[in-house]
Amino acid sequence: MRESTDPLVDTSARYRAFAEVEARGMSACYERWAAGVAVDPRLVTLIDQLPPTKRQPNLLFGAARLHGAAAGEYAPFAAWLREHWADVAATCLTHVTQTNEPGRCAVLLPALAALAGPLAIIEVGASAGLCLHPDRYSYRYRFADDDAESGGGERMLHPAGGPSAVVLDCTVSGPAPLPERMPEIVWRAGIDLGPLDVQSDADVAWLEALIWPEHDDRRARLRAAVTVAREQSVEIVRGDLNDEIAALVARAPAGATVVVFHTAVLAYLNETDRLRFAAQMMRLPVRWLSNEGQSVVPGVLERLGEAPAEASAFILALDGEPIALTQPHGRSLHWLG
Ligand SMILES: C[S@@+](CC[C@H](N)C(=O)[O-])C[C@H]1O[C@@H](n2cnc3c(N)ncnc32)[C@H](O)[C@@H]1O
Structure with a gap:
C-alpha cells in the first residue's frame, strides 16, 4: 500500500509522501496543500481527530473542495480548512475515494x-x-x-x-x-x-x-x-x-x-x-x-x-x-x- 493511503503511517509522513510521490507533476495545488499540511502541527492535530483510514490526503482534499475550498496557495487553504473543519470532517466520515474515470x-x-x-x-x-x-x-x-x-x-x-x-x-x-x-x-x-x-x-x-x-x-x-x-x-x-x-x-x-x-x-x-x-x-x-x-x-x-x-x-x-x-x-x- 502507498504511504499516503496507509493508515499505519503518521499523518505528517502520509501528506509528505502524497506531495512528493502522487501530486508532484500532477497537481501543483495538491502538492502545495499536502506539503503544507506535513509541516503544520495545527492541521495535523485536526486531521488526527479522524480515524486513520479517513486521514488520507485524496479524501480530505476532495471533501474540502466539495465544500468550496478554492484551489490555490497553502496559507488560505489552511485558514479555510480550520473554519470549515466540521463540514469537511463529516464528509470524510461518510465518503470514500471512488474516482470514476x-x-x-x-x-x-x-x-x-x-x-x-x-x-x-x-x-x-x-x-x-x-x-x-x-x-x-x-x-x-x-x-x-x-x-x-x-x-x-x-x-x-x-x-x-x-x-x-x-x-x-x-x-x-x-x-x-x-x-x-x-x-x-x-x-x-x-x-x-x-x-x-x-x-x-x-x-x-x-x-x-x-x-x-x-x-x-x-x-x-x-x-x-x-x-x-x-x-x-x-x-x-x-x-x-x-x-x-x-x-x-x-x-x-x-x-x-x-x-x-x-x-x-x-x-x-x-x-x-x-x-x-x-x-x-x-x-x-x-x-x-x-x-x-x-x-x-x-x-x-x-x-x-x-x-x-x-x-x-x-x-x-x-x-x-x-x-x-x-x-x-x-x-x-x-x-x-
Ligand atoms: C478508484 S475506484 C475505480 C472505479 C472504476 N473502476 C474506474 O476505473 O473508474 C475503486 C472502486 O472500487 C470499489 N471497491 C473497492 N474494494 C472493493 C471490493 N472489495 N468490492 C467491490 N468494490 C470495491 C470502490 O468502492 C471504488 O468505487
Missing part, C-alpha cells in the same frame, strides 16, 4: 473488441459505472510519431449510432489491435462496495470533487460521460466483489462471452482477497481483463518479466497474461509485442 475505456476497448462477441461485461469496483459504457463513447487514438508500427497519425472510432459527446483521447504505441467498429455488448452490470448513483446530483458532485484541481479536461469528460450514462441505467450490485461475482456471472445471458474487468480496484484488497479473486477468475467461465498497478494482480508482473520503466504505469492483462502498459487514467496505451 471513463477515460480508462480507451485502453480497455481494443482488448474487448478483440474478443469473440457478443459480450456480456461485468465491472467489479464499478463506482458509478462510467466505464460500463465503452461502446457509447467516441475515441481518438493518436499514434506516437516515433512508433515503428504506425509512423504517426490518428484513428477515430465512434459508436454504431454516430459520434458521442464523449471523445476519449489516447496515445497508442506498439501493435495495438485497434478495432474498426465497436464490440457488440448485449448485457452489462457492475459490483461495488458502495455504488455511486449516476442519476444523483450529490454523487456526481462527489465524483467531480475527486478530480484534482488542474484536471479540467477530466472534469469536462466526467460531466459528458454522466450525461451518456444517465440515458441507460445499468445495475451495480452492492457488495464485495469476491462475494458477488459468481452469482452475477451466472445471470449473464447464454451465448455471450462474459468479460469480467476491473481498473484501479484491486489495490483496495489485501493479498488474501486478491488471490481469492484471481482464483475465481480462473475457475469461472469468463474472460478476465485487468488494468491495475504493477504489483497488484497476482502473477502479472512476474509474467511480464521486467518491471516497466514508468513506475506509475498500469499493466493491462487478459486472463492474467500482460498485453499492454497503460497510463493510469487511460491517456496512453503501449501494446506489448
Whole structure:
C-alpha cells in the first residue's frame, strides 16, 4: 500500500509522501496543500481527530473542495480548512475515494473488441459505472510519431449510432489491435462496495470533487460521460466483489462471452482477497481483463518479466497474461509485442 493511503503511517509522513510521490507533476495545488499540511502541527492535530483510514490526503482534499475550498496557495487553504473543519470532517466520515474515470475505456476497448462477441461485461469496483459504457463513447487514438508500427497519425472510432459527446483521447504505441467498429455488448452490470448513483446530483458532485484541481479536461469528460450514462441505467450490485461475482456471472445471458474487468480496484484488497479473486477468475467461465498497478494482480508482473520503466504505469492483462502498459487514467496505451 502507498504511504499516503496507509493508515499505519503518521499523518505528517502520509501528506509528505502524497506531495512528493502522487501530486508532484500532477497537481501543483495538491502538492502545495499536502506539503503544507506535513509541516503544520495545527492541521495535523485536526486531521488526527479522524480515524486513520479517513486521514488520507485524496479524501480530505476532495471533501474540502466539495465544500468550496478554492484551489490555490497553502496559507488560505489552511485558514479555510480550520473554519470549515466540521463540514469537511463529516464528509470524510461518510465518503470514500471512488474516482470514476471513463477515460480508462480507451485502453480497455481494443482488448474487448478483440474478443469473440457478443459480450456480456461485468465491472467489479464499478463506482458509478462510467466505464460500463465503452461502446457509447467516441475515441481518438493518436499514434506516437516515433512508433515503428504506425509512423504517426490518428484513428477515430465512434459508436454504431454516430459520434458521442464523449471523445476519449489516447496515445497508442506498439501493435495495438485497434478495432474498426465497436464490440457488440448485449448485457452489462457492475459490483461495488458502495455504488455511486449516476442519476444523483450529490454523487456526481462527489465524483467531480475527486478530480484534482488542474484536471479540467477530466472534469469536462466526467460531466459528458454522466450525461451518456444517465440515458441507460445499468445495475451495480452492492457488495464485495469476491462475494458477488459468481452469482452475477451466472445471470449473464447464454451465448455471450462474459468479460469480467476491473481498473484501479484491486489495490483496495489485501493479498488474501486478491488471490481469492484471481482464483475465481480462473475457475469461472469468463474472460478476465485487468488494468491495475504493477504489483497488484497476482502473477502479472512476474509474467511480464521486467518491471516497466514508468513506475506509475498500469499493466493491462487478459486472463492474467500482460498485453499492454497503460497510463493510469487511460491517456496512453503501449501494446506489448
Ligand atoms: C478508484 S475506484 C475505480 C472505479 C472504476 N473502476 C474506474 O476505473 O473508474 C475503486 C472502486 O472500487 C470499489 N471497491 C473497492 N474494494 C472493493 C471490493 N472489495 N468490492 C467491490 N468494490 C470495491 C470502490 O468502492 C471504488 O468505487
